[in-house]
Amino acid sequence: MAFRFVHTADIHLDSPLRSLALRNPELAELVGDASRQAFIAVVDLCLTEQVDALVIAGDLYDGDQTSMKTARFLAYQMTRLHQAGVRVYMIRGNHDAMSRITKQLVLPDTVTIFGGRCQSVVQPGSGIDVAFHGLSFASPKAPESLLPKYARPQEGAANIGIMHTSLAGSPGHDVYAPCSVADLHGHGFDYWALGHIHVRQVYSGASTLVMPGIPQGRDINEAGEKSVTLVTVRNDRSVKIEERLTSVAQFERVGVDLTGTAEWSEAVIRIRAGLEQARKEARSRYLVARLGLVGTSALSWSLMRDRDLAVAEAEQAAEQVGDTWVERLDLDLSAPVLRDSGNVADPTLELAESMRANAGSEAFRSEAREFVLKTIADLPPDARGFAGKDEAGLERFLDDVLAGGVDLVTARLKSGATR
Secondary structure (H helix, E strand, O other), rough: OOOEEEEEEEOOOOOOOOHHHHHHHHHHHEEEEEEHHHHHHHHHHHHHHHEEEEEEEEOOOOOOOOHHHHHHHHHHHHHHHHHOOOEEEOOOOOOOOHHHHHHHOOOOOEEEOOOOOOEEEEEEEEEOOEEEEEOOOOOOOOOOHHHHHHHOOOEEEEEEEEOOOOOOOOOOOOOOOOOOHHHHHOOOOOEEEEOOOOOEEEEOOOOOEEEEEOOOOOOHOOOOOOOEEEEEEOOOOOEEEEEEEEEOOEEEEEEEEOOOOOOHHOOOOOOOOEEEEEHHHHOEEEEEEEEEEEEEEHHHHHHHHHHHHHHHHHHHHHHHOOOOEEEEEEEEEEEOOOOOOOEEOOOHHHHHHHHHHHHOOOOHHHHHHHHHHHHHHHOOHHHHHHHHHHHHHHHHHHHHHHHHHHHHHHHHHOOOOOE
């Protein structure tokens, strides 16, 4: 018989969601618990498929965790696997290296946590023996490749390497134990169970390399359905992989075109239709939508002016759709071009054009820049990133603020579009 195991990584149990909690405590509670629910789904998959092992390629935790509630939850899930005869092979990632639970938690003897020196553990199979090779790094930083520390393949066995690595680098992820795909293929293992990058990636070649991605997204930057990998190692050492859904809450950007709408009721109908379509396409239990309203509409002024009402309408539509939340509402709307009636000009639009011209002047921009920099200096360090990380980011921030400010003032003055 073939040897089968589930490969996951980057679970980030109980990852904090401060920004969501500030806006919507109920949504924060849903998403905050989703990492646990996803891990339960992983364990359930192991039991349902009656696999031989579970491989966790780092970042089971989310940093300096001290919660015993998290420890008890994890111990219970590991006991479920132990009782079913499913062995667990786990390495520490950069977030695990900061966790106190990593060092204190007592787990069943069927759980192998690889240490700071490469270790190889052979698990006998009914058709083929499987050698698991793992290495944990004790520090949250690993600037050099760990591959030279891994043992060579064991003859007569299928060889599985477990590594937490940024590979050649990925946007949004710190460099950690960098390593090339070509070097991993050349090491001689049959399968590399990778972790660290939160987007699923599969690299075929001399070996099968899989970065399973995060099993549960935590915000809109981790949008889409998330999964783990079910791996089958046949007796001839050939490998088959299957992607299995685990995400409980699925983040998605949902765009709704309001072009041509003139009444709020029309806009609400389109918003609900957009959410219904997104809900139909999402396979996870819950949909968490970042709703973007776009297009050219006579409602542009009133939607900007009464944004709080628009949010309430969107949230009500999401509630009616079911198992759907609106995480944020973004507006990218423009008003129809209004032609003059005879020689009568619109004084509000004339004022808007004047404000745009003034906002575009270097003198005004310089004052705005100075004000933003002074504000940043008065804030604590962890709250200073709103205006970008460099000079180019600051200039983009100023572009958005100055343009948006004119639109907002105009929307509050404009009285032509009403509910």
